[in-house]
Amino acid sequence: MTPHLITLTTDFGPGSHYVATLKGVILSLNPQATIVDLSHSIPPQDIAAGALFWRQATQFFPPQAIHIAVVDPGVGSSRQILLFESSRGLFLAPDNGLGGWLADAGGPLKIRQVENRALWRPEVSATFHGRDIFAPVAAHLSLGRHPAEVGPIIETCVRLPANRGERVGQRIEGEVIEIDSFGNLITNISRDMLAGVPTGESCRITCDEHETFGLFTTYSDQPPMTLIALVGSDERLELAIVDDSAALMLGVRKGAKVTVSW
Numbered sequence: 001m002t003p004h005l006i007t008l009t010t011d012f013g014p015g016s017h018y019v020a021t022l023k024g025v026i027l028s029l030n031p032q033a034t035i036v037d038l039s040h041s042i043p044p045q046d047i048a049a050g051a052l053f054w055r056q057a058t059q060f061f062p063p064q065a066i067h068i069a070v071v072d073p074g075v076g077s078s079r080q081i082l083l084f085e086s087s088r089g090l091f092l093a094p095d096n097g098l099g100g101w102l103a104d105a106g107g108p109l110k111i112r113q114v115e116n117r118a119l120w121r122p123e124v125s126a127t128f129h130g131r132d133i134f135a136p137v138a139a140h141l142s143l144g145r146h147p148a149e150v151g152p153i154i155e156t157c158v159r160l161p162a163n164r165g166e167r168v169g170q171r172i173e174g175e176v177i178e179i180d181s182f183g184n185l186i187t188n189i190s191r192d193m194l195a196g197v198p199t200g201e202s203c204r205i206t207c208d209e210h211e212t213f214g215l216f217t218t219y220s221d222q223p224p225m226t227l228i229a230l231v232g233s234d235e236r237l238e239l240a241i242v243d244d245s246a247a248l249m250l251g252v253r254k255g256a257k258v259t260v261s262w
Contacts, residue, residue: 005034006138007061009054009069010130011042018128022068022135025121029139038067045073047097048160052178055101056234058088065089066138068130069098076126081133082157083150085110090141092134100159115151165189165258172197172260174237176207179254183245187258189237194260203262205229207239210250219243229260 006026012018019040026033038057042050050071058067072079072094084091084099087107092114093099102109114133117124119140124132137150165174165188172193178186185207197203199215212227215237222228224243227250232238237260241249 004030004032004142005036005062005065006142007036007038007058007065007067008040009038009042009050009057009067009071010040011044011046011050011071012040012130013044014040016040018130021128021131022070025131025135026139026142029136030142033139033142042071045071047071047073048163049178051098051101051160054091054093054098055105058091061089063087063089066141067091068134068138069093070130070134071098072096072129075129081114081129082154083112083114083137083147084157085112085147090147092138094129095158097158097160100157103157103159110147111154111157112147113151113154116149119145119150163188165193167193170262174258174260176239176252176254176256176258179247179252183241183247183249184232185239185246185250185252185256185258186232186234187237187239189258189260191231191235191237194231194237197260198262203260205237205239206259206261207250207252208256210239210252212239 023035054069067089074096080095082095084102086102086109091099114137119137121132121136165172172189174187174189176185177188201213203215205212212229216228216230219242222242226242228240228242240246
């Protein structure tokens with residue numbers, strides 16, 4: 001089956017003409033392509049946020065999809081552009097850690113260095129590889145070009161440092177790694193790390209100077225305007241204010257320390 005589905009994840013900003021340009025390049029080469037915007041609101045140059053979003057957002061797409069991610073503060077430098085071939089689909093990204101999570105995702109993986117200039121636009125800007133390399137390569141792949149045509153297989157890629165909570169005795173230390181559109185505080189403490197932790201009031205969760213007790217299942221388990229802790233849909237501990245924004249109400253930002261103790 002020829003993949004016609006191409007997704008876009010960038011830090012270009014919503015409504016940016018840069019996004020429209022990528023789509024124009026793709027559709028000029030393959031007018032039948034289906035382009036899906038995953039997000040163009042990744043914080044500028046925030047590779048870690050882009051990698052986290054990309055992992056979360058692409059996992060439910062069909063395996064024939066081609067995924068482009070451009071969060072690329074090193075554009076025009078010696079950093080490489082990579083194509084990841086996995087059972088989840090094809091992933092195009094700069095070699096800056098944005099796609100490094102694929103190496104930990106399990107299953108077969110080939111990493112190719114994108115160097116076949118015949119698949120690029122004739123003129124390549126030093127500051128807009130999304131337009132001149134990523135978009136045309138994805139379009140050619142969507143037309144049935146074999147991944148082997150983009151370039152040779154390489155053995156390694158840049159991987160971001162692991163950002164996981166740490167459990168010692170009856171205490172787990174973590175931090176807020178994401179704030180979702182509802183203002184919920186998503187942490188790097190996974191469901192697995194909470195195995196065996198009591199869910200009642202003997203479990204104390206703190207974030208900065210704020211605290212709550214007990215682990216719950218749904219937001220409605222507590223009254224409105226209550227600080228609540230629960231495991232969310234991404235299988236990570238999150239803190240929420242029922243019917244409001246925890247980020248705004250508590251003044252908490254990414255990187256805030258979170259502790260679970262019992």
